[in-house]
Amino acid sequence: MARRAWRGAALVATVSVAGLLGGCANTLSGTPKAEHPDVSKVAGLDITTGESGPIPGVPDATLPVENGDGGEMDRLALNALADVEKYWTEAMPANFKGKPFEPVKRLVSYDSTGEGVQICRTSTAGVANAFYCSLDDSIAWDRGDLLPMLNDSFGPMSVVTVLAHETGHAVQYKLGAESGITQGTATIIKEQQADCYAGNFFRWIAEGKSEHFRLSTGPGLNQVLATMFFIRDAAGTSAEKQGAHGSAFDRVAAFQFGFSADPARCARIDEAEIKERITQQTFSPDDQDKGQIAVAERKNLDVLESSLRDAYKQTGAAPPAFKEGADSCPDAKTTSPAAYCPSTNQVSLNLEELTKIGAVPKRGQKGGIGDFAAFAEIASRFTLSIQKATGYPLDGPAAGLRTACLTGAWAGTTTKSTSKLRLSAGDLDEAVAELLADKSLIAADVNGDVVPSGFARVEAFRDGFFDGGNGVCTRKYS
Known part of the structure; x- marks a missing residue:
């Protein structure tokens, strides 16, 4: 099963799967000097949480x-x-x-x-x-x-x-x-x-x-960015x-x-x-579902899992197993709608919550965001397995931004014609909306602690989407 074709040829060429982690499956000695953004700031300003x-x-x-x-x-x-x-x-x-x-x-x-x-x-x-x-x-x-x-x-x-x-x-x-x-x-x-x-x-x-x-550069700026989601052009x-x-x-x-x-x-x-x-594209002629598929259907989860394995296979990391339902984990908190347990290398899925997030969005009504929002939540937990295998810490703000970046890098690989899961018109907007949610896992560490700045979350995801093939995620967010 393949989702809708992506028609942005220029974007397809921007992501090289081999470089997603910048070769960090090997020794870290001699790596380029990291850019290291200050996770306590937004574009150089302190993150504030006061009134807006x-x-x-x-x-x-x-x-x-x-x-x-x-x-x-x-x-x-x-x-x-x-x-x-x-x-x-x-x-x-x-x-x-x-x-x-x-x-x-x-x-x-x-x-x-x-x-x-x-x-x-x-x-x-x-x-x-x-x-x-x-x-x-x-x-x-x-x-x-x-x-x-x-x-x-x-x-x-x-x-x-x-x-x-x-x-x-x-x-x-x-x-x-x-x-x-x-x-x-x-x-x-x-x-x-x-x-x-x-x-x-x-x-x-x-x-x-x-x-x-x-x-405020925290919640206040997050709301301004959320306004952009509302006043965007319609998908397609x-x-x-x-x-x-x-x-x-x-x-x-x-x-x-x-x-x-x-x-x-x-x-x-x-x-x-x-x-x-510019990523804005029309729907392909054969897209009868207008970019939406059932998140919880086994065949769709299988395609998602396959696309994630393909995206990171050249890191040499053993991919995590998917499991439906929550499990206790001795070395990490259980998060929802998806969770990663380092000791078992397993991603557990709350299909009910994922279905709610992945529901077809309706303008002017609260509810779902769309399938790609739910898939990105799962992908974020998958990337923690890759980070663990390549020696990166899984907790703290840097881990949250690295997770957002690597999730964006995976999203970039879905623009390729060979990808089993294909990016469709409107999918990246769904990712933005979910990134700006208060409890989004897309920019959260293994315990579900979310990077407070939505600005930083979206920026890290975009870094990965456009430049993930050049190792930006580990170079910048290490």
Whole structure:
């Protein structure tokens, strides 16, 4: 049984199974100097767990707005736009040869559930959206449906995320040629740049420079990244489609580039980069299941196990056995929905919990994430066996990040035409969603202790996916 074909030929070439562990089945002497990221930090900032959201007691911004109602959503939007305007007033000249930032000329609030207003040559009736319009240099937002939904689902910082993204488009327009954007530039490039510019702004908030907002780099930043999963393109949307914004995997990557670097990095996102790293693909014509198969069916678990064995066979490690149901383990805690026991070299599976995670996701409803999320949970426990066999410790934050990286490396091998388990459209987004879950095992050590930073979890997984064949997982996360 084979899952759907992956159509990203450039990605297939990026992962070499032989290099997944960088040759660490042999002696470790003479290995390259490790990059060793500080697991207590996020892109150089301390991991914090304090409050995120509006700062209490701060006066609301007084930016002029058309058609506003003075309600909570408009106040939140205007506070966000006032701060992002302040950020770009400082950041644009500092990063683009002194070029000044001119504030957006029009700010327009509307209620998509009510009577429409004309903005950017279109009526807003029924348009649950937020957007930048270069025709009149305006930013508009739906206070009736979109913003309340985001606020209720992900908290107020999700609203800030969306408006920071739209301001990113304004930045492109105001930079002109320095942004590398022209009338013929593909939408996906514009959107990836805007996500990156949003990341720049959120770094500024995390550094404590915002007047109206605060952001913890632990749970707070995790929620911002989770927003990207919600506002991603639907699985199967082509990256070449007009209006494509990107998959969650790709949007989170662009945001992280911005959070970790300066705006000049974002302006360098171009067609060449997009072709190299964008993972968003359409479903193959023969994919009748739209990328979803039953996680608990024996034949599917057998294919998963076979793909994992193939991915790591050149390490020389004895693969673990799969067992249904929990078992006590003398040298590790029993975790769910999957567990690894070092002394028995066995991966035990809680099929009921795995089935819940692997259920077909439905927009707007709590429940499953999708089959690849469940498979990645199992794969993470499998990688612990490989780490044990090659002499790496199985507990602690470094083990959690190494596990995420090696799971990403396995995911990379499923892009190959020879893989028995094939990556399908939307699968990487499912992995991102599961990575950001509070108790996800994908970035957890053998005892289930999760790396607190979702940012670091996703980054490690992405390192493995794109560069696992070059031994990055053990070089960087040792």
